[in-house]
Amino acid sequence: MLQVTFLREHTDKAIAGLGKRNFPNAEQVIAEVLATDDARKQTQAELDKVNARINALSKEIGAMMKEGKKAEAEAAKAETAGLKTASKELSEKMTALEEQLTRQLYAIPNIPHESVPHGRSADDNEVVFQHGTIPTLDDAALPHWELIKKFDIIDFDLGNKISGAGFPVYKGKGARLQRALMNFFLDRANDAGYHEIQPPVVVNEASGYGTGQLPDKEGQMYHVTADGLYLIPTAEVPITNLYRDIILRKEDLPIKNVGFTPCFRREAGSWGAHVRGLNRLHQFEKVEIVQVQTPEKSYETLQEMCEHVKSLLMALELPFRILRLCGGDMGFTSALTYDFEVYSAAQQRWLEVSSVSNFETYQANRLKLRYRDENNKTQLLHTLNGSALAFPRIVAAILENNQKAGEGIRIPKALVPYTGFETID
CATH class of the missing domain: 1.10.287.40 (Serine-tRNA synthetase, tRNA binding domain)
Known part of the structure; x- marks a missing residue:
């Protein structure tokens, strides 16, 4: 706050x-x-x-x-x-x-960074970077919700049977692709100096307030009312809350953590083709990177985190673009957010796969997350986080963009050592 x-x-x-x-x-x-x-x-x-x-x-x-x-x-x-x-x-x-x-x-959101553009909706976001060639598919190309049925790798009907809509079951090569993405993203984060964390996937109310999900997004979170716990919408919540009520030493900064978790979002009232299949789920998997940094270095850190996400998408051979979000499309707690979108050739549209944000002192003030400066005075730190990456739309883009009639679906070379197979057929 x-x-x-x-x-x-x-x-x-x-x-x-x-x-x-x-x-x-x-x-x-x-x-x-x-x-x-x-x-x-x-x-x-x-x-x-x-x-x-x-x-x-x-x-x-x-x-x-x-x-x-x-x-x-x-x-x-x-x-x-x-x-x-x-x-x-x-x-x-x-x-x-x-x-x-x-x-x-x-009740007051964060103050936007001076570089944030004016605007009311996603239509007003600024494209600041674009990479890759949008693939041309043949006339027989299918959207991913048809491909997963054809190759029997993800089953929404089974998920609906045991849980409800928006909870898919991954099978065979679909499950192995999920595991491959987890290991690939975690290995890349470890190589970049991130410390791996495996946090709980339920948090208490204090943790929700600490990172700003409460009270702003209370209706979007699954609430275990008997215990006063919430299923996490992102690993950002438990990982950032590791440092609630902590005074860090300046020589220990920056703190760089990465975690893989399932994420849970109610996403109530979402209908239509734009949310079919993997485009919007109640449960999905994600690797999250989180940093705690001094104020004078946090925007340099934000760019470093964006470069990390860029490197992942390039390795996956996916066409993507980066948008600087306008004031009307930013999250409640963010001071500056960059969204990463991959292009889905079968759906012929861009799909958001990552948000990388600097919250400045907004979360730290709630968390009482501080460090001692050169004069031994306590100062609030800056917190940052980013998806690196969220799985569902990455999987959708890999399936759709790499399909070829009669040859199945090609797996990006960077993932083959993790999947153990080159094609889904």
């Missing part, structure tokens, strides 16, 4: 940034936050004054009793009793104001 000091000292910048996101009533919302903070400060000052008087009276009462000033001591005790009642009331008011301030701050 944003810091109150930032909103107070840079109010115009915050209003302009929220305007880029098309956030409604930004000026009024910020004014309400500052008013709550003013009330909190005033209440704290009153509470401190009352408590100081209680402490002073306590000392005076002891001295009066020693001096035999019983009447004065009893009067002081009566005053102390009244002050303790006032202190309790002020403490309760402080708690209520602090909770109100937190709720108000949770």
Whole structure:
């Protein structure tokens, strides 16, 4: 979440940034936050004054009793009793104001980086890079939801039988392709200096709030209500929360972690050809890279992470492009996001396969994730994450772009050592 000091000292910048996101009533919302903070400060000052008087009276009462000033001591005790009642009331008011301030701050998204373009939807995103040749398929080419039936490698009917729509069953070479992608992506991340983590796939409420999935995306997460736990929508949540309430040493930065997990998203209300087959699932697999970095180096790190994702897509021989998301299409917690899309020749459209984002201090402020600077003062860190990569649409593009009538589907050379086969036929 944003810091109150930032909103107070840079109010115009915050209003302009929220305007880029098309956030409604930004000026009024910020004014309400500052008013709550003013009330909190005033209440704290009153509470401190009352408590100081209680402490002073306590000392005076002891001295009066020693001096035999019983009447004065009893009067002081009566005053102390009244002050303790006032202190309790002020403490309760402080708690209520602090909770109100937190709720108000949770409702405000991150301020976009200056390079983020204005815009309201995905139509306003900027293409900043494109690579590869879009393949030309023959007239008999099929979309992946037909190919998986033809070669019997992924079964949606079985998944629907045992779980419901959006939970596919991977079989034979389909399952082996999934495992190949996992190992390929993890090996590449390890080669790039990432430390492998295998985190839990359920998290508590504090973890959801820490990275910003709560309260913003509460309805999109599967909630285990009896235990107060949530199925993760991405490995970003548990991996970043490893550092909640932690003060790191500057010499240990950057922190570079990678994790493979299943991911769960309710994705309610999604219908149509654009979400058929693997295009949108309730459960899917993904390798996620997460970094924790100092503020002055985080945008250099963001570019490094983008280069890593680029190298994966080039190795998979997939045509892809990179988009800088506009203010209206960015995630709630992000300051700057680059989306990676691969081209699906059979569907004749671009499919998002990765988002790489810098959250600046937004998550770190919620997490209380800090480091000690050269002056031994604690400062908030920057957090970053990216898909490297999400499997479903990668699989869809591999199947569709590499199909050839009568010859099956060619596996990219980089994956063959992991699959153990060159074609699906």
